Amino acid sequence: MKKLVYPIIGLLLLFSACGSEKSSSESVKDKYAKKAPKSLAELEKEYQKYNGIGPVAAFEIPADIDQTKAEEGKTIFESKCTACHKVNKKFIGPSPKDILKRRNPAWVMNMILNPDEMVQKDPLAKQLLIEFNGSPMANQNLTEDEARAVLEYFRTL
Numbered sequence: 004m005k006k007l008v009y010p011i012i013g014l015l016l017l018f019s020a021c022g023s024e025k026s027s028s029e030s031v032k033d034k035y036a037k038k039a040p041k042s043l044a045e046l047e048k049e050y051q052k053y054n055g056i057g058p059v060a061a062f063e064i065p066a067d068i069d070q071t072k073a074e075e076g077k078t079i080f081e082s083k084c085t086a087c088h089k090v091n092k093k094f095i096g097p098s099p100k101d102i103l104k105r106r107n108p109a110w111v112m113n114m115i116l117n118p119d120e121m122v123q124k125d126p127l128a129k130q131l132l133i134e135f136n137g138s139p140m141a142n143q144n145l146t147e148d149e150a151r152a153v154l155e156y157f158r159t160l
């Protein structure tokens with residue numbers, strides 16, 4: 004047994020020496036990336052069925068799109084969200100196109116209704132904040148019905 008102890012201690016020392024190596028030219032983004040070592044794509048796979056944190060519990064959306072609701076959502080989106088979100092490209096925030104292919108409906112609504120807590124605690128929202136250089140999603144004080152209408156609009160994009 005004793006024969007093994009020294010090589011093991013040696014190895015441990017070697018590892019800890021490597022770990023403490025620091026480069027001073029580290030960007031803020033790299034530092035964040037170390038704290039959250041998983042990429043958004045990895046997290047998206049892991050949390051595909053995740054509801055996020057907020058007032059909305061998991062729910063199923065009906066197969067057919069409710070056009071009236073979607074129109075209502077479009078109006079809300081255009082007045083309260085386009086300062087940061089563009090439908091066809093990444094802007095200050097991500098494009099909402101195809102969002103339901105990568106997120107749960109309840110997650111999307113919780114992100115709209117409770118963004119402050121989401122970016123602090125939700126693994127996906129935290130990583131999004133990093134990818135968008137620390138600019139947080141703004142709480143636009145929508146009601147649950149308004150958020151649901153915006154979600155319906157997102158389905159038409």
Ligand code: HEC
Binds near residue numbers: 086111114139
């Ligand atoms: C002041 C800018 C700003 C406004 C206004 C804003 N957002 Fe955002 N939003 C962001 C940013 C930045 C992100 C990504 C980074 C983050 O989550 O902090 C984001 C993320 C999101 C996400 C998650 C997207 C994804 O790919 O997972 C949704 C959904 C969203 N916003 C919906 C909305 C809706 C709906 C409105 C209007 C009611 C709105 N946002 C208004 C800046 C904004």
